[in-house]
Amino acid sequence: MDVQPGKPLLLSGNEAVAYGALVAGARFYAGYPITPSTEIAEIMAVEQPKVGGKFIQMEDEIASLGAVIGASLAGAKAFTATSGPGFSLMQEHIGFAAMAEVPCVVVNVMRGGPSTGLPTKTSQADIMQAKYGSHGDYPSIALMPNSVLECFALTVKAFNLSEKFRLPVTLLSDEVIGHMREKVVLPAPETVEVVDRVAPTVPPDWYQHYPATSTGIAPMASFGMGYRFHVTGLTHDPYGFPTERPDEIESLLQKLKNKEIHNPKDLTMVEEYMLKDADICILAVGSVARSARQAVKMLRRYNIRAGLLRPQIVWPFPKIPVEEMLEHVQFVLVPEMNVGQVRKEVERLAKDPRHNIRGLNVMNSVMITAEQIVERVLAMELKTKGARKGGRVHV
């Protein structure tokens, strides 16, 4: 499909994800059809053979991510796209990819849950699944776009992080973003920063597939390159062979965890909007952040100093920006389309009892509007001001 960079286009979020993946260098896609992510697979079926890549429709989501991991081990940048039920099936292999340190990208276009739920409606209820879905302690990286252009940009970013850290990375889009069409101007592919995995330069005899490094970043060989290594989901030593020695297990799991905690520069990505002088912070992620941004503008018109904090990388949770924000705001509102998955993370960071954190949780699959957020803020504002000095709100 002809996509002209630099010219205005009318694209949906799923299309932007597909083009983002192609620009990031993805040359393998394996997937299983599921609403509302199917468009990504359909575009890949057309585009991959044109760029020398491979597309395959597998028998289920477990097999899809299995094939993606196999392709990644063979040296291709690979990804798959799915929605809630498929994402649950993929958890087995997300754990494998984290343990075996295989870079890959999983796009989860969230829909209403639990179980089959609401295939054609939106939700943000997979945020915790993206963090804790698989068994065991493993590092998770998840990104949440809030616009079509960001679907493109964060897909490229997801591939870059995945290749750099040798980890599975989740892109948490949702039905609204995936199916919404917006005017976008895509950057020229040459100007997009693309990170490729680093190939080892040592002789094969010296090669360790899992060397112990403090940041967890290491070069990676692929099958057929002349480095004969073993890859396993069992706890392994630096060469990849199964081990049951407590010291080796400890250092392996610590190294995995270090990827998440020793690289805050790479793994913190937040957008602030009118937050400098704000008394009230609206912390929102993904599609809800669009309404939240509008709500901030409306509240400013009422002379209420509101601001928006929007984590674009939601896992690992942006500890430093959120803690800084908690220092100087009176209260925080977390609107989200679930029972409060992000709010609990904010509460965890708020150690001071004076921190006032409230949620606006909508689970009826209808997008939260700016008016709902404004109403909630005004109610909170009235309550606080009333308690303080009988203050007045210009409504």
Add this chain to the structure above:
Amino acid sequence: MSETASESNNRGTGILPVLPVLPERPESPARVVPEEPPLQAGLTGPAVRFMDRRPGVYSWLRVKKKFPHMWCPGCGLGAILGAFTRALIHQNYSKDEVVVVSGIGCTGRIPVYLDCNTLHTTHGRALTFATGIKLVKPHLKVIVFMGDGDALAIGGNHFIHACRRNLGVSAIVVNNSIYGMTGGQVSPTTPSGKRGTTAPLGNIEQPFDTCALAIGAGASFVARATVYHYNLMEKLMCQAMSHEGFSVLEIVSNCQTFFGRLNKSGSHIDMLKQMRDRAATYSPTLDVAKARSEGKDLVVGVLKQDDGRKEYCALYEEEVVRPSMAGKG
């Protein structure tokens, strides 16, 4: 493939930049079948053959790193590993072009001992990983080892779909009729009436016939051997690996530790003898029903070979890539 891919990049307009294509596929080296070494005067038989080939076998194993192996004494997997390394030597593959993938279980431990590209995956999913590897690098030889529970219970779905797809991967299913690593539970191939720890009074379910399932699902090469038929096993491994499309080789093996003990089948030697007595060599004229009535229910040999069907990667190149490129140009 690489030539057409780079062409498209040069020609490409719009968003797609001149992107790096996947590494070029090197021409597979011409297969040179080594001549049988001359036998020493006065000595004949398997002993000499073993001595002649011994250094070769060792060169394919991670001898210094990973041995002794973790299987029970008398387990059929040792013989299977031995036959497999000999088959690899006979095929004259280089160690870098062979990828051995496995699932979970006793059989899943085979790749650890082999000095090539090895991947030990999740339970039952080995074939899906192999699919990804083969599609990205079709010049690699991908061999998948699975146990019976691995291939037919948890991985049954992946197994039949791999058969249907006809991707150039060899699946070797080691069938010992029981879950050995977890301690003797019944598997999908445990014969009716036989005991496992989860069927203490005998299995009331009907077992799968691995080869019939593979034929039904459309695999283009299906064969069966037992660990008793060692030379046949080695030969069939060579045939399975040289086959263009998807090949299934079922190897009936023994688990005297659990299956033998629970079903009073005796030692591993006794179990091998039972395999010998139960086996009938396949030929188109073989009356399977008659052989079965005589107690010969294990039909060994090549049960199906269809060389006419195109391999998946070749088909993808021909039917998908070429028209896509043409449409684009």
